Amino acid sequence: MKLFDVIILTQKDYISPKHIDTYVQNVLYEDELVQKALESLGLTVKRVAWDDSHFEWTSTQCVLFRATWDYFHRFSEFSQWLENVAKKTILLNSETIIRWNIDKHYLFDLHRKGVHVADTYFIEQGTTETLKELHKKLKWNETVLKPCISGGARHTYKLNSENIASHEALFKDLISNESMMLQPFQYNIVSKGEISMMVFNGTFTHAILKIAKSGDFRVQDDFGGSVHNYTPTPDEITFAENCVKACSELPIYARVDIFEDNNKKIALAELELIEPELWFRNYPEAATVLAKSIYKKLK
Structure with missing residues (x-):
């Protein structure tokens, strides 16, 4: 007999933290919302x-990925752990879809299925082309460079003709160790x-709008970005739901990050299926929606 129905998965920094700032408090509060929603359905839960x-x-019957936000810094260890745990319990989302979603090459798969994504050029590990050569080939003047496996804007750089040269050495070091991607700004x-x-x-539940601070292009609150409640248009809701339906299997949760591209079309920035911040604090009712989906899957 299983001792737990659901394990809420986090990282050790958020288990009995000694210092609780606003950032950590948000993690604890949102995990609490999810745990209470699950327990209200009679499920046994542990973080x-x-x-x-x-x-x-x-x-445990299943594990729910929540704040495992150190995985991309310890990817080899995480990957081995993922393979091992997938043999012992149900993963939400599944190992298959997690491995697909970890690498931003998934954007190409979604594009082939009709999802409009940001223009993206994948630079495979070991390439010898320089940033200057790539920009000349692609005819892009201002771009954003970032790793294919990343999070929290790790190694994300805004490039243009004035600063490309100063990033060449860093790029050479990065591309020798991992694949990168280049997108028009x-x-x-x-x-x-x-x-x-x-x-x-x-099914869509709620949305938030992230705005970068003045002088920056990164919308993450880690870099001073602000978060606002947002009521999406019907077209935006349809777009988000279609992105999720384009996956090889239906994920139990997803965060679909969208924007208006340079051609004024709705475009997918990222589809987050591993451990996305889901902003339950802005819409607590969504924790109940997630809990009911998990309950149906287990029962």
Whole structure:
């Protein structure tokens, strides 16, 4: 008999933290909303760090990825752990879709299925082309460079003719270790922001608008970006739900980050299926929607 129905997966920094700032408080509060929603349905729940070597993963029916936000800094270790745990319990979302979603090459797969994504050029590990050569070939003047496996704007750089040369050495070092991606700079993200659409079991629940601070292009609150409640248009809702439906399997939760591209079309920035911040604090009712989806899957 399983001891737990659901394990809420986090990282060890958020298990009994000694210092609780606003950032950590948000993590704890949102996990609490999800845990209470699950427990209200009669499910047994526990929060566990993904790298807890003492926890027996066969003791739970499923694990729900929430704040495992250190995985891309420890990817080899995380990947091995993921393979091991997938043999012992149900992963939400599944190992298959997590591995697909970890690498931003998934954008190409969605594009082939008709999803409009930001123009993207993938630079494979080991390439010998320089940033200057790539920009000349692509005829892009202002771009954003970032890793294919990343999060929290890690190694994300805005490039133009004035600073490309100063990034060549860093790029050479990065591309020797991992694949990167280059995208035209999206001016409307700066002026209008980026919209995060939460979709549970294929159905939209709520959205927030992220706006970069003055003088920056990164909308993450880690870099001073601000977050606002947002009511999406019917077209934006349809777009977000269609992005999720284009996946090889229906994820139980997704965050669909969209924006208006340089041609004024709705475009997908990223589809987050691993451990996205889902902004339950802005719409607590969504925790109940997620909990009911999990309950149906288990029962």
